[in-house]
Amino acid sequence: MARSADPVVELDNVQVHFNDTGFIDKLRGDETIVHAVEDVSLDIAENEAIALVGESGCGKTTLGKVAVGLQRPTGGTIRYRGQDIWEAKENGRNSEIPYSKIRQSLQIVHQDPGSSLNPNRTVLTSLEVPLKMTQSEMGADAREQRIYQLLEYLGMKPPQDYAHRYPHQLSGGEQQRVALGRALLMSPDVILADEAVSALDVSLRVEMMDLMHDLQEVFNTSFVFISHDFANARYFAGKVGGKIGVMYLGELVEFGPAEEVIRNPQHPYTKVLSWATPTLDPDLAAEESMDPPVRKIDIPDPVNPPSGCRFHTRCPDAREACARESPSLQRGETDSLVSCFRMDDQHEYWNSDPFEGDDDPTEREHAGEQ
């Protein structure tokens, strides 16, 4: 478990299964259950930065949405400052912390800012919406001044000019700033940034992440930063002493301080992500193997996740024990928590035969990549 002292948000044994059964299958009585998130526990502390990384379909977005109360888990619990979020929704006014307050405290910034902003609204009108909700007593002039201030803070100068533009008159980076500003106006405790820099040019990503760090400091906001890119996750979490969680097929397989996970990856899957991240230094790049350190490059279908350790079908270190039993997070030689039998010197893994690989004909390739 990845616990912290005084969490804003606590996830306990969260599980999310989607029923993806089509109409015809339903008539036949067949069910298709996508195992998106499996038994994940995680705390988000005040002012924390957590980056979740993994391939498409690993459940990182689903887990992120659970963490900000946008996705109801099918198992386990999610609490905001001790209050169960989904109970708060059902109990309405009787809840200790009202659901509306929780919703306001947990915000999301999407990957594609172009489609999350209303194309028919100017920047000013878009940004007025959250202010009208949270500070309804505020006058129109004061509201406008507040928005100008925010735009200036977001680096969009002169703010009077930007305020009257429409989304299509902004660059991708500027749209993303407006989306971030809109989330911040709700004074949230946690912002889920879902691939929020992935659509930006590599040359603009550091700038956007720096801005998020500045805002984190000023507004005391925690971030859950979702990325398929190891280098972005490292910068986002590492720069502010945050953590990286690596996900594979719905499970958290490694969780630890950002620089530790990057420099000293422990789980064989984290090592795969590390291999996949290009090295800029040509001398080091020349030393790297050209072949991926996996048995198969395509991900198994989350409808039928492999038995035991879900990574065993692709893991270069897999042994027979991995196909039978499922590991849980434990501390190895570093500060990271790792879900792999190799962390335990006493485990029967070490006496088990190498895994021969199975070409399971029923295994379908996962078709939902981005």
Next chain:
Amino acid sequence: MSDSSLHSAGSVSKPDTIFEVENVSVSFDMNRGHSRVVDDVSVEIERDEIIGVVGESGSGKSMFAAALLDAVVEPGLLSGEITYYPEDGEPIDVLSLDDDELRRFRWEEVAMVDQGAMDSFNPTMSIEEHFRETILAHEANLEEGMDHARELLAELYLDPDRVFEAYPHELSGGMQQRTLIALSMVLKPNVIVMDEPTAALDLLMQRSITSLISQLRDKYGITVIFITHDLPLVAGLADRLGVMYAFDFVEFGPTYDVLKDAAHPYTRALLKAVPNTLTPLEDMRPIDGDSPDPVDVPRGCSYHPRCPLATQECIDSDPSFYEVHGDRERLSACHHWEDAAEAIPYSLSTEERV
């Protein structure tokens, strides 16, 4: 083709040049004014090399790729000279080909792979039919072609039988992209132009595909023009890099040299700004200032408003290429390239700093 260009093509280009691009421009007339999205570009592509063309969105790199295949869409205006040198036979003046010649040229000599694999397939046709139709449309031998297709798919870690049977939507994004690469190679082109071929894919699939491209180049002897905004992605793949800024190239050089000691202030700033897993976090910095507007490109050196080395000379005159340290292979379009290293230090890994 004009006499003067024939002359220059014959005398200047080296025997191993496959593409020669001279003074190529692409322009659009917009409401706000005239915009040049490729501005007087000249470059030679060498046979069997992998050249990485790196630039941010809107730097003109995709339009440059389209120009190579004379595929600039209306109302874009393409001008200049593009000469293609086949291994045997006469040089081809690409911009004077008629529609039918161009269609053959585009698949049989130079193939294109772009990032939207899904849009490149016909959703109602199986993958096998795509290969069959492509081979037949170009009057190639069907049996040989289909065998070659199977071989290519297997080399790309795909199961040919399963992929042939499938319809495009039944394949994952990574499988579609690999299938598209196989399809683009089925007629054995000599050049492949890849425009962000892995942009929509996961890291592992990106890296796997770049490894495969390098293996395919070695096996089949093809020239690869790999266009991307993602400098680290191409760093481990390309033999040579061309860096674009504001619609023209600003630096060329062997990948090793450009990464180790870039000679243009923009390239150096870019190397500092790119997130990676080795550089100390405190050394990563965004590039100051904003990207230029195609309607209003700064005069002189287009990078001067953002450059710490800019002087009056940079405002007055647009630099042409300087040879870096007297090396013909290394070119930097900067009046002050000699001072760039000191003014913009960067480090690629944990300890050293160049």
